[in-house]
Amino acid sequence: MAKYLKLQQFPQNMGELPIDFQNPNKCLLTGAFEEQLEMNGVSRTFITYLAPELEYCRQCIVVAPPSNVDALEYLQSGGWQTLADEQKLFVHMLVPQNGSWDSTGTDADYMNAVYSCIQTRDYYVTMQDNIYAFGIGDGAVIAQQAAMKMTSEWSGLGTIGELNADAVHFMDVSAVGQVQDNLELMVEAAKCQLPVWMAFNEFTPENQKVLAYWQQQNHTTCQSVVGEGADFIWMPGQVRTVSEVNEEQIAEVRLTLGQSAGTPQLIRTMWQYVGAARRHRGFGGKILRYYKDPIACGATLHTMEQEGFNRCWYEYVPKSCTGNEPRPLVVVMHGRGGTADTFFDISGMSCVAEARGFIAVFPQAGVYQQKPGGLRNVLLWDGIYDGKPVDDVQFIRALVADVENRIPIDKSRVYACGQSSGGMMSSTLGYYASDIFAAVAPWSGMWMEVERNIVRDKTTPQDIPYMFIYGSNDFLCAGKAPDPELPFSVSEAIRPRIAEIMARYGLKSENIQRWSCPPINWYLFPNESGVPMLTVGVVNNMVHANYPEESWISYDQFMCKFSRDAEGTLFYQGNPVY
Known part of the structure; x- marks a missing residue:
């Protein structure tokens, strides 16, 4: 009763x-x-x-x-x-x-x-x-x-x-x-x-x-x-x-x-x-x-304590991943207010993992107080609790190490992707954890706020390629007017990150490669060796969102082409980037 x-x-x-x-x-x-x-x-x-x-x-x-x-x-x-x-x-x-x-x-x-x-x-x-x-x-x-x-x-x-x-x-x-x-x-x-x-x-x-x-x-x-x-x-x-x-x-x-x-x-x-x-x-x-329930689909729930919080993630190991053969690892991160289980469903990345034979993990973000006087536990990557930053880079490092201790992982092929706050987090990992990641694919969000990264000592020195996908109607990422220096329009908050990546790798607008495959208009920025260190996809008629096909595109057309050896050298399609 x-x-x-x-x-x-x-x-x-x-x-x-x-x-x-x-x-x-x-x-x-x-x-x-x-x-x-x-x-x-x-x-x-x-x-x-x-x-x-x-x-x-x-x-x-x-x-x-x-x-x-x-x-x-x-x-x-x-x-x-x-x-x-x-x-x-x-x-x-x-x-x-x-x-x-x-x-x-x-x-x-x-x-x-x-x-x-x-x-x-x-x-x-x-x-x-x-x-x-x-x-x-x-x-x-x-x-x-x-x-x-x-x-x-x-x-x-x-x-x-x-x-x-x-x-x-x-x-x-x-x-x-x-x-x-x-x-x-x-x-x-x-x-x-x-x-x-x-x-x-x-x-x-x-x-x-x-x-x-x-x-x-x-x-x-x-x-x-x-x-x-x-x-x-x-x-x-x-x-x-x-x-x-x-x-x-x-x-x-x-x-x-x-x-x-x-x-x-x-x-x-x-x-x-x-x-x-x-x-x-x-x-x-x-x-x-x-709805794709993680447990019903064969994923397992894992937890660890980090900075006093019980942190969790879902781990999906495809049926084909048997024996001791090392497999690639993809870290998939949800947006603000989302959860690990909801993004397991939204992203559809477990289907890609099953077809392509890699391990996929879906971690859950730390907490953040979104409004003054409001909830202190809205889930957000690199959040803040009681005025202290939540160090989610260290959480992801610990998560990857935990997985590597239990499952044969190809350490040269570890990737990160995510949407909105998860997109910001994946690009943050490109700055502060490029020693363990070979490529990152942020969707509808890129690292923007320097003040939220005060817990970092320094960036990692390794080069890392980016695939940034966002919607043409995305309130966070899309610009309100044509960009005078780029063939696509991004918001004023995102524009400095694009410029920073271009300057970091010596990418020039005049070398851009453009093509269209509906619903996405693509813009590829190669370095002097012709390697695409920055790829931007603008999805026509899409708001602040992502959809399952982005997971397939990000893995098949981008992430799987990059690897990093034990010395930190980045490879593209099996060849050194520099």
Whole structure:
């Protein structure tokens, strides 16, 4: 039986709460909390439930409950608290104004506003990749409307209840896209595929219209099958002409007929399917894939104590890596607010490792206080705790040494890559750990802040090549105007790093090599020997993000071509760089 909940208020100063040094990624509070947001000048309330031992970046369910129920009581009686406790989920319960839902679109906008609000990192850390909309009773109409207006933001939709004529009002309407720069949040609000499970009593005209809408969005076949608690399952067509490296055609439409009440068992059954997908940022839009759980995929979790913190990483050893043959090692690092397990999924690097026969490790960053008075345990590479820098270079050095002590590693072929804060960290390793790395591939971020590197004694002297990939719409990396000295535009924060690398290796703009392979425009800077010491890829129509194909490109076209011998000499395709 779930413990009775009392509605709490979040502390005004989250910076006063202590961090769990054994699990720095754990939520600092537990229980049900009231949150507020402003929408069109009106204050709206919703309830957030944080399960015991809940960690950041876990899946989030946003629920539109039936009208005229107490939201806090329904959180408990409807089975949501039990589900959250068992599976370690965030649950956000909407509260209708005056006890009933407004199906003209106002409350659909409220539900979508909650989607954005829960990502502000004021009291906990969530991801835009794994947030799901549920609606029960007449709340089903609100969830349907919200998903239709912002399909590309939700990772799944579940509704239990009869639908009315208002449910179809937004079939051809999308919300306005927006960028929340300080949190890397991009709302595209595009129409696209979405895993959907509905339950209602009968095939009324309104129910059938909504059903047909999602069948069209998901490109499902006309034939249905039965199973897993659904009376009808319409699956995407089997004939596909596009690559599924980045986005998988996985969105089914499921229907349970004869039920319009949200029983805990039905909700749990629907969640098992709806919660299996995640939607990640990429070029051209947000892309849907099944979640790759590190442990289920064969990775192992490792820990060590570093500077008083329990640090962790996932280690993926492909099935083909048997015997004593030394294998390359790739260190793959997540962005700010992310985690090791989420980036195992987002990067898709384990698939590259399996195909190419190298070891991949996915470490978790240290902590950082992103906002004054805010959380002190937002995960960020080279962070700060209590005014003291967290030395993540030493952590990565210790991690690599630990792996090398247990697994045959080709020490001449150790590489680093990562996105955003992880991209900054990979380029930082190029300055301060080039003695153990042969090449680095920062994605949507490069080392920028000198003051965060005060823990360093000196840079390492070895030369190291860079492959820098970022999106043309990346708020952190893309410039706002053409660059007078470069054929691509980068932000003022990144520009000095590009200039520094060019000066360090004597790279000249007049020697640049350019080509295009959509969606990327490439710019290669060779040194005097013709070796590409800096390669820049600008991804068309991409925001602050990365996508799985970048992992394949970074390894196949760049990292694997470089090696470094025991004396520190850098080789390119088997030949000394100088």
